Amino acid sequence: MRSPTLDRPSRATAPDEPVPEARTSAPASPAANLWRWDRGDGQWGDRLARQRTLTTDQGTYELRYLALAPAGEHPQDQRFGIVHFDGSGKLRWQAELGKHFVATGAMVRAGELIHATHHSAISSGAHVSTIDATSGQVRWTVELAALGPISHSQYHNETQIELDDRGLVIYGNEAQGAYTEVLDPKSGKQLGLSRPDPRFVGLVWEGKGPSEPFAAPGPAELVVGSTRYVLAGSDDRQAPARLARMDGPETVWTLPLRSRGSCTHAAMRVVDAELWVALYCAFASGVELFAVDTASGTRVREVGVRGLGPIDHSEYYNEVALDVLHGHVVVRGREAAGRYIEIVDPAVGASRVGLTFRD
Structure with a gap:
């Protein structure tokens, strides 16, 4: 269904848009150090990372071309943006976000605001806009630092977007590399x-x-050689599971773990002087990942696996x-709802890359 052409809503550009120097530098930032990619059509929690259609009780929002290029105009002049239809299918508003050749993007809604990436699928870089979901007014638009300008003949460029406790998080995957960029959802300022x-x-x-x-x-x-690390669960849900190191017949240490009754399973690997344990239930989602000092049996760090x-x-x-793999801990999870790979840096105990594979 094509919408009629409407007047373009007023557009506000963020006063603190990143300065040009930001495009040529890539500072590592604790706010942005996780790169995450969903290679299927499922959900990340209650958000869809790369969705171009949002269906709500106010109707449907579509990220799309607003109109075909008139005869004689180059396709690069096609207007790209968001169209909002109410529950009866009536056009309420459309907001132009830019003119991108082979345009694409992704969006996420938070309350009365829609945050959207928009860019060319065959060129580097991207923009992000925040739009009022009720009126269609574009609050601000910024250009991402991303990978910076890239000369190319053939290229591909994808983005995914979500909102979490870090801010507005954009994951970029381009032919020349990947990036995570975090913005202040109120202003578009790079965090x-x-x-x-x-x-x-x-x-x-x-x-x-x-x-x-x-x-x-x-x-x-x-x-590991003459050492065994053994996890023993218990049918008594009040009794803790126990992780033990055994050198031959001798028990060197025992570590009580949170009780899951008979639903306690684990995968384990030794990295340097730490035993990494992925504790999970075979009949429930998720995993608990932590490291134990192999000498003392002390629990030294935990990592939240998404x-x-x-x-x-x-x-x-x-x-x-x-x-x-390459000195990193690799968690491979296969669940009824899909599969994932999460890469953890054992030196700091933090996730660096998360990949999900949906069916």
Whole structure:
């Protein structure tokens, strides 16, 4: 359904738009140090990372071309933006965001505001705009620092967007690299910019596919030379599970863990002097990741693994594998709702890259 051409809403440009120097520098920032990509059509929690259509109780919002280029005009002159239809399908407003050749983008809604990326799918860089969901007024538009200007003949450029406790988070994936850029959702001011290790951005899922059955996990045990690390659960939901290091017949230490009753499973790997443990339930979503000092049995750090995010379910299945790649801890989760790979830097105990694979 094509909408009629309406007058362009008034547009406000952020007064604190990034200065040109920001395009040539890429400071690592704690606010932006996680790069996350959803390679399927599912949800990250209650947000859709790359959606171009939003359906709400106020109607439908579509990120699209506003009109075809008139005869004689170059396709690059096509106006791209957001169109809002009410519940009956009547056009309420449209907001022009720019003129991009082979335009694309993604959007997320927060209250009465819509935040949208918009850019060319075959050229570098991107813009972000915030639009009033009721009136269609564009509050502000900024150009991302991203990777900076890139000369090219053939190119691809994708973005995903979400809002979390860091701010408005844009994940860019371009032919020349990837980036995470965080903006203040009120002003568009840049809060952080970082680029992930390229060795992890292109990882693909390896292992069981979505149609293969889930296996009942056996006893959790890791053998390193003459040392065994053993996780023993309990049928008593009040009793803690216990993680133990055993050198031959001798128990060196025992660490009580949070009780999950009979639903306690784990994958384990040793990285330098730490035992990394991915603790999970085979019948519920999510995983708990932490490191234990191999000498003392002391729990030294925890990492919040985002995985697929919260999943509502009645019946569920969950398998987790733990590996080490390029000195990083790799969590591979396969759940009833999809699969994910999360890369954790063990030196600081923080996620660096998160990839989800939806069916």
